[in-house]
Amino acid sequence: MATDQEMLEALDQIENILTAPEPAGIPDISVRCRQYKRIRPMLEGIIPALGQIPVYGKQIVLVIRFLIQIADLVCSGVDP
DSSP: OOOHHHHHHHHHHHHHHHTSOOOSSSOOHHHHHHHHHHHHHHHHHHHHHHTTSTTTHHHHHHHHHHHHHHHHHHHTTOOO
């Protein structure tokens, strides 16, 4: 499981990737899939720690894993 510091660093990296400036208009799916492929390993690294959050942790993990499965399906045929 990631340490608190590793988890915070991963969250900062995810935020930086997802808030990077991008061209106006409708985003290209390849852009979103590139972002997803960069943050997926970080998400996998923090999931065990998220599961430890009292009361809602397990539900948060279920939702994140579900969204990862959808993104895997959508991005599987998209070239980076």
